[in-house]
Amino acid sequence: MSNHTTGSPPAGPTAAEPLADGPIDAEPKPALGPLHDVAVIGAGPVGMFAAAYCAMRNLDTQLIESLPQLGGQVAALYPEKKIHDIAGFVSGTGGELVENLSRQLDLYGEHIEIHCNAAVRDLHRLPDGTFVLDTGASAFHTRAVLIAVGAGAFAPRALPIAYDHTLDGHGVFYFVKHLADFAGKTVAVAGGGDAALDWALELEPYAQQVFLVHRRDTFRALESSVERLRASSVEARTPYKFTSVTAAGAAAATATDFPADFKSEFTIGSETGSGTGSEPGTGGTGSGATLHLGLEHLKSKEPADLEVDALLVNYGFTSDNHVLRDWGLPVTRGDLIVDEHLQTSFEGIYGVGDAVTYPGKVKLISVGFGEVPRAVNHLAEALYPDRKQPLHD
Structure with missing residues (x-):
């Protein structure tokens, strides 16, 4: 089983400023928690799959969700609504999709920590290039960030x-x-x-x-x-x-x-x-x-x-992803701007799912699932350049 908590890790320091004008150099304090490879922000269906895929690449992963449970909008709003546009998922409900994704997370639980009721307020970069995600009372420390917050507050x-x-x-x-x-x-x-x-x-x-x-x-x-x-x-x-x-x-x-x-x-x-x-x-x-x-x-x-x-x-x-602007990330019309690798203009910060935009973007869960391997494989290669990227399933 994955390590599933409903709070935040012990309080730790954050950098003095968000990313507004580029990477911020700030001295970490001794109480900073253990370093992870990837922090996935948002545990809707796309975020859940992102955490699982990170674990498939043997990346030490944190999955951080502001709501009390996994599943995002699908779990909170329409768990009994049937979903017809995900390949191989024949007329299943939103609740069934979230349940299947939860089981997938459990398969790789040794590589995943799950934290619910943890709303990230600030995102900082430390002098060594790692990131601190501040929840107000505590922090998460990571080498890369994968944003999967969907449409944000809606x-x-x-x-x-x-x-x-x-x-x-x-x-x-x-x-x-x-x-x-x-x-x-x-x-x-x-x-x-x-x-x-x-x-x-x-x-x-x-x-x-x-x-x-x-x-x-x-x-x-x-x-x-x-x-x-x-x-x-x-x-x-x-x-x-x-x-x-x-x-x-x-x-x-x-x-x-x-x-x-x-x-x-x-x-x-x-x-x-x-x-x-x-x-x-x-x-x-x-x-x-x-x-x-x-x-x-x-x-x-x-x-x-x-x-x-x-x-x-x-x-x-109506939706509002103002938190992305608050973090100083590149946003247009409320969506996070990413490149062909789903990376933002800040090295080490990626985005997938409904939170992002690029030419030809379609906002569907199935599209978000397809974006995950592109983002994770690119960040895994950046973190561990000596590892070989998988060529096929």
């Missing part, structure tokens, strides 16, 4: 209308952890992208009735998903917009009912490590609450209201 895009946000988690949901919570319910799904269609189709076998509400006649999803939707019992309501969302019998909210800066808290990521109001709680879908959804046809302006037990909002997410 939050779902809310419904673009005023509504009572006490309904969040009690009728209005922004992600689903357990499909069975919606068994026998009437559910409306808002959105027209891949996630919205996927959730509508996943809920179909559980819910009594599923509606898909989208403001356009066409969907922004894979052609195969659109075909499955048309062949399903999901009832599409297009092109409609929401005018109100209320508890049954309650008056519709107006924009003046809430402060202009009102924001329901859903943020999950490197800073918060948790999410609220976005999964079935004690009220949940089983509380007996019914929602009234006010809808309006975009062309005819005719109303077509719905009475449902739950509304699942899928308008995508």
